[in-house]
Amino acid sequence: MAVAEIKTTKPQTGFAEFWFYFSRNKGAVMGLVFFLIILFVAVFAAFVAPHSPSVQNRDVLLLPPGWTQGGQWTYLLGTDAVGRDILSRLIYGARFSLFIGLVVVTLSVISGVLVGLIAGYFRGRTDTIIMRVMDIILAFPSLLLALVLVAVLGPGLVNAMIAISLVNLPHFVRLTRAAVMSERTKDYVIASRVAGAGTMRLMFLTILPNCLAPLIVQATLAFSAAILDAAALGFLGMGAQPPTPEWGTMLAEAREFIQRAWWVVTFPGVAILVTVIAINLMGDGLRDALDPKLKRS
């Protein structure tokens, strides 16, 4: 009667351990694959896209998708009202979405983490003031605030990105602050301080690395949220302006064609949906892999 023993392997290094847990999540891996495909398509848009995204071809106005009656295979997903190939526009649009996500997340994370570090580390009045300001930002619905900000700054992609970053700021500040507050009372921080570490060193080198897990997860989710928000602003006409092939802006232009040309409305939305799903799947996988509590057998 043999007793099955659990194999004890050598403890894995940081990244290897992370990858072990991440790769067990099939959805997360699929999300990663999808994301890499979209990234590839965005970077090599010039090679992948069958047509130019901005060339208007008067001969093929509002052409239905290739597989339907009346469609042409060269315009696989059909064309829009001014004869531009939708598939190509979607491919180039991927650039904008990914770019927006990257910029917004970078801005939000850097500023949010900095402010959160300061608030969580120094506590006292600085903390109170910072949290009040964050509460003020949070008192507004995010889209509304972004909308008004863009109204002040002027419609356009860059301003939309700034607005969305600002609206995301409180989430990162809160997250960092909470993580810092819970870490700073821990023994290893006190030990560092006793050993003579200065404030900067303590904040950035000692505490921050241990707060990274929730930050990474939140950053991934903020990435997908930024894509959605930018598309929403584009849809409302306050984001990227026509003729930019941003997916949300494409939907705004398509709205009047709901009845006549369903493909102009459907495909940009599908692009947004699929991209956001892929990133959210990755975010879920990251959370499960990085959260020690969930490491169950």
Added chain:
Amino acid sequence: MADGSKTFGPSVFQRKKGLAPMLRFIFGRLAVLIPTFLGVSLIAFSFIRLLPGDPVMLMSGERVMAPERHTELMHQLGLDRPMYVQYFDYLGGLVTGDFGSSIVTKRPVLDDFMNLFPATLELSLCAIIVAVLLGIPAGVIAAVKRGTWLDQSLMGVALVGYSMPIFWWGLLLIIFFSGYLGWTPVSGRISMMYFFPQVTGFMLIDSLISGQAGAFKSAVSYLILPTVVLATIPLAVIARQTRSAMLEVLGEDYVRTARSKGLSPFRVIGVHALRNALIPVITTIGLQVGVLLAGAILTETIFSWPGIGKWMVDSVFKRDYQVVQGGLMLIAAMIMIINLIVDVLYGFINPRIRH
């Protein structure tokens, strides 16, 4: 408690003495709100003044005016006084209910807000009710049946739900249900055939009260699609949150104790586990209020639903900046009040933070 004061029992209706700690809790929260409110008012106040262009033109809406008119308006609008005086005037106006007047309709912003707010409220309430009624059971089932295809399908649907660009989702639903099937209307709150006085501002209630045949049914049919669209994200988020909270709770010692008492699975899950799992979920629901209002902006735009979301978007485009400024203030104030209510409710449900 050790000092002999009474505490709350599990049911709200068993409240005896002990109102005092709850009132203290509420006042504590209100005190924190005041600086936030002031900050919000400062932002709303600065908004117009930060816009590029001449504030007099922006605030009055008059594009071309003679210099005398300009000076006259400037004085009328108080723009010739020092900034801090203007701000105090503004605050004073807020307290008395003066949120400015719309450049387009010339009516006080507060009036327009009160007219349009019930529409948004009705839509939001329906959406959150749908989201909670569907989301919480979905999350509980997914947690209890963890790892099965049921769990994975429910969570898969939830994932799609909160990844959804809802402005597109609304358009799709319109194409299919209104365009292709012809089942539901596209815009507005009720068919033009019906006309009855606004009692509550809630179309569902007013149509019932009016007694006109078919009015209620019409109101419902106009409400369905916008509700579904608006409820999508909160539903998905609540389902996921409930599942993860339930999973954590189901692993807790007190759930094992409940089972060891020989209680039925329904009671263990529905009473013992759920009560604890709901605590973080209620916080999430509270947070969804802001999401709902943001979503309302998009939903109302698509369905031409005459609420404050659409009102704000239209005002931004029409450059009716008085409305934007006043609307910002009112919406922020409303959110803060709702958050306060949610906090209080949370205090009721979670005994630990009461003490």
Added chain:
Amino acid sequence: MSLFEIENLVVEFQTAAGPFRAVDGVSMKVNAGEVLAIVGESGSGKSVSMLAAMGLLPWTAKVTADKLLFNGIDLLGLSPSDRRKIVGKDIAMIFQEPVASLNPCFTVGFQIEEVLRIHLGLDKKARRARAIELFDLVGIPNPAERLGHFPHQMSGGQCQRVMIAIALSCNPKLLIADEPTTALDVTIQKQILDLLMRLQAEHGMGLIIITHNMGVVAETADRVIVQYKGRKIEEADVLSLFESPKSEYTRALLSALPDNATGDRLPTIAEFLSDDQIFAGAVR
């Protein structure tokens, strides 16, 4: 007929790394009015066997046994609803972390009265009276007032008393105590143990105490079972076990006690014996 009988109990968990046998062919008997102690290191499977008998293991556990009888009733063959009529009523269990074992959202009064309602069908007044009576029995002062308190308002010792009260509420024939005092202060430990023993004697219950503390064994048990990694190593009455332990493992356990230490270093079991030696020396 013995009150509680297990023969050849096997509990296997499905894990990511394959099946894991937490309990490997354990057998035991407990008679009415008897106190049995199950002692062993962490991971010996002592809690798991009892949880299996109560039906409290997660779905990943596979439980098989030749016999799993309570009062002659085959527990394994029972339908879940029939089993629920016995569990919490005739067999009760208390656990290691008393504060965590009580639901933080409900008052302790609610948590004890629900057992009275569901198992005994008592009405509200009767429940209240019985709850106060039980709290008195376990030595909780001011019982009527305490019923309205929440677990986080009470100390660990008081919460364990509440747990005992809940366990005793339907006059069980068998009480299983899983490390009941491990999480408590030393002074409180003695109080709770004394309480358990007194109640056991008064009610004539069978009592199974799971512990890793030989001192607790010495003070409470009539008979002792020593377990290691899911298998039974030795079974004896308490005096024989302490005076003349028959298996090497038991001897190693006893000599690892600080009280028994001679020389400079505290001996560890691993220095004495490998797993195979331990299993080989098992006295069945």
